[in-house]
Amino acid sequence: MNKKFAAALSGGAVLVLTLAGCSDDSDDKVNDWAKEVCDQVQPQLQKIANANAAIQQQTADNSKPADVQKTDSAAFQQISQAYKALGTAVDKAGPPPVDNGETTQKEAVKELNASSAAYANLKTKVDELNTKDQSEFADGLKGIADELNKISTSGDEALNKLQSGEVGSAMAKQKGCQKPTASTSPSGNAAPSASAAA
DSSP states (O other), X not given: OHHHHHHHHHHHGGGTTOOOOOOOOOOHHHHHHHHHXXXXXXXXXXXXXXXXXXXXXXXXXXXXXXXXXXXXXXXXXXXXXXXXXXXXXXXXXXXXXXXTHHHHHHHHHHHHHHHHHHHHXXXXXXXXXXXXXXXXXXXXXXXXXXXXXXXXXXXXXXXXXXXXXXXXXHHHHOGGGSOXXXXXXXXXXXXXXXXXXX
């Protein structure tokens, strides 16, 4: 059950700005916009990756409910703050200089802020779980994992739009928007080159 929870988390949050690479030449304005956003993005992606790693480490079947609760609560708080900062970064950068840039930017900011609020809500729910009863705690955690799946699915749509076309190509070239190395593999059965332990 805990493993399902970890899989849901790593499948969602780490995908925030994982960008696919091939591109045509983008003009300087788009590249400048992408650089401004991506310089702000990298520290937040790192926080999300680190929070994911912490949860992954705490998903062993013999983990104590109180330890799982403490780790998950801190991780959700960290992820919530990171999404909020991502929303602020995209907002401050202004609309990307492409067709429908303003709409795309507003939708992305709205999604990032909604994700921030959703993770803050998950933190509250984890904090309220009963750690004295292993079975009840496991059931509660399962409900949170289900919510996590929904958050990561809905939160990706506007971001995918932001990362498409010319803007996505420009962002993909920026080091700051590339997936941080601290994150664990989202696929449970892929052979990892190193363990999740930090």
